[in-house]
Amino acid sequence: xxxxxxxxxxxxxxxxxxxxxxxxxxxxxxxxxxxxxxxxxxxxxxxxxxxxxxxxxxxxxxxxxxxxxxxxxxxxxxxxxxxxxxxxxxxxxxxxxxxxxxxxxxxxxxxxxxxxxxxxxxxxxxxxxxx
Amino acid sequence: xxxxxxxxxxxxxxxxxxxxxxxxxxxxxxxxxxxxxxxxxxxxxxxxxxxxxxxxxxxxxxxxxxxxxxxxxxxxxxxxxxxxxxxxxxxxxxxxxxxxxxxxxxxxxxxxxxxxxxxxxxxxxxxxxxxxxxxxxxxxxxxxxxxxxxxxxxxxxxxxxxxxxxxxxxxxxxxxxxxxxxxxxxxxxxxxxxxxxxxxxxxxxxxxxxxxxxxxxxxxxxxxxxxxxxxxxxxxxxxxxxxxxxxxxxxxxxxxxxxxxxxxxxxxxxxxxxxxxxxxxxxxxxxxxxxxxxxxxxxxxxxxxxxxxxxxxxxxxxxxxxxxxxxxxxxxxxxxxxxxxxxxxxxxxxxxxxxxxxxxxxxxxxxxxxxxxxxxxxxxxxxxxxxxxxxxxxxxxxxxxxxxxxxxxxxxxxxxxxxxxxxxxxxxxxxxxxxxxxxxxxxxxxxxxxxxxx
Numbered sequence: 072x073x074x075x076x077x078x079x080x081x082x083x084x085x086x087x088x089x090x091x092x093x094x095x096x097x098x099x100x101x102x103x104x105x106x107x108x109x110x111x112x113x114x115x116x117x118x119x120x121x122x123x124x125x126x127x128x129x130x131x132x133x134x135x136x137x138x139x140x141x142x143x144x145x146x147x148x149x150x151x152x153x154x155x156x157x158x159x160x161x162x163x164x165x166x167x168x169x170x171x172x173x174x175x176x177x178x179x180x181x182x183x184x185x186x187x188x189x190x191x192x193x194x195x196x197x198x199x200x201x202x
Numbered sequence: 203x204x205x206x207x208x209x210x211x212x213x214x215x216x217x218x219x220x221x222x223x224x225x226x227x228x229x230x231x232x233x234x235x236x237x238x239x240x241x242x243x244x245x246x247x248x249x250x251x252x253x254x255x256x257x258x259x260x261x262x263x264x265x266x267x268x269x270x271x272x273x274x275x276x277x278x279x280x281x282x283x284x285x286x287x288x289x290x291x292x293x294x295x296x297x298x299x300x301x302x303x304x305x306x307x308x309x310x311x312x313x314x315x316x317x318x319x320x321x322x323x324x325x326x327x328x329x330x331x332x333x334x335x336x337x338x339x340x341x342x343x344x345x346x347x348x349x350x351x352x353x354x355x356x357x358x359x360x361x362x363x364x365x366x367x368x369x370x371x372x373x374x375x376x377x378x379x380x381x382x383x384x385x386x387x388x389x390x391x392x393x394x395x396x397x398x399x400x401x402x403x404x405x406x407x408x409x410x411x412x413x414x415x416x417x418x419x420x421x422x423x424x425x426x427x428x429x430x431x432x433x434x435x436x437x438x439x440x441x442x443x444x445x446x447x448x449x450x451x452x453x454x455x456x457x458x459x460x461x462x463x464x465x466x467x468x469x470x471x472x473x474x475x476x477x478x479x480x481x482x483x484x485x486x487x488x489x490x491x492x493x494x495x496x497x498x499x500x501x502x503x504x505x506x507x508x509x510x511x512x513x514x515x516x517x518x519x520x521x522x523x524x525x526x527x528x529x530x531x532x533x534x535x536x537x538x539x540x541x542x543x544x545x546x547x548x549x550x551x552x553x554x555x556x557x558x559x560x561x562x563x564x565x566x567x568x569x570x571x572x573x574x575x576x577x578x579x580x581x582x583x584x585x586x587x588x589x590x591x592x593x594x595x596x597x598x599x600x601x602x603x604x605x606x607x608x609x610x611x612x613x614x615x616x617x618x619x620x621x622x623x624x625x626x627x628x629x630x631x632x633x634x635x636x637x638x639x640x641x642x643x644x645x646x647x648x649x650x651x652x653x654x655x656x
Contacts, residue, residue, distance in 0.1 A: 155426045155427070156397065163426065188427060190425065190426070191425075193424060194428070196427075
């Protein structure tokens, strides 16, 4: 095997690995933007979950595949949306922290029940049901 | 697992022979303290450590004289001076130096373990101290924010610890390490799976515990969800995680039962089967404190009696008897008088409360302080009858003390650990008189652990 072939093979493997990871995540969910967005820019069609007084409200939402849920933090305490390993991917997924009046949106592509929590506040728990 | 030939974690010292005088003196300067501060003199730990090495002890020609003096060691002579005199005498007598690896004496009620979490350093140490002698008798190494765990019979000394493949980065590995309490060789090294990683936090003693009978070690996991890890000490293997409610700390009362304190202000009882994957049975007590009463992170718990003493920021002390497996609320007492509270007296420090089981007395670090300075050290300890709440004594400790503990014998020693001075001060618990001290305990020692072997 020539050096060039070796390099190409390696690059292809790396690319496939990266793609595989992306696809595994993308299969179940799609994240609109990695960074939080201003609350005012939440997608019009999104199902809204507000965060206030250390709680997700409502704590359970039911949507259809392809629908988007947008979380809006309404208080100064930063919060996020995080999934344990095995929920949306083999690895855990910690969403970006939202400050006050920031939002974070996830499109759920597959039917299922998705438990989530806030990373620094593990007692904040809630669920998205996709059916 | 431990392999033969692994470097044992214990002091290596040779005390015989002039050739080792320098290392001996270095050792004595580091660890030895005067048994008691001389009248009118500051405690030894206040003085530079090098002061322990007297000119007589460092002067080789005077070694024989020093050896003679050792036979009649004067009161107030340091351990280093005695050891130097003994070495000199051995040299004068023509004895050969035979370096050996020492063993520590058997654990007893006067042994304490000092945890130096080193202000969140990646590598840390535990100092094992004979507090009768005021000497360090062993040191164990550990990783990031380890939790030392002791059994009441003194036979189990373990650490729940964390290391990384590149000091403070790279692959993380959590593990439970169990040491022989005499040789300090590790006798078990149990890796915790990634999903069972522990809570990395400033050391709270009751974030890990060994169950009565020593069969199981339990430790807390904060993220991604509250859980308690079960480690089989007999089989030397990680067992499983128990999902628990939003509760913190672990107070075992039986091999299959422990209590936790919950965010809602209740206690949770957790019953589990160590031998199966069955879900734990969890019940809650009534809420016992209002939301605006803040319970400190370092309650005192006597595993032997199930007695839990838990102060608030303002010095109120909630008490429970957990021994029956049901949380029985005992009388809530005030550790401070109304006059003291009006005069800004509040508890403060790290491990700020201790419970003396034989006398049913509570020791609590207090000082005059502003609200929200509850982690600064205190210069006083109040002694309280846990049954009646009656004040028995208030001792001025003479130092900024962060953590307090008391030996569980009938004539107890009171231990005051200063994180800033890196020194353990040892007092007579009844009189509050300072007896001796041990300095140079790492970078920022915070936690005192001991066994209730009485």
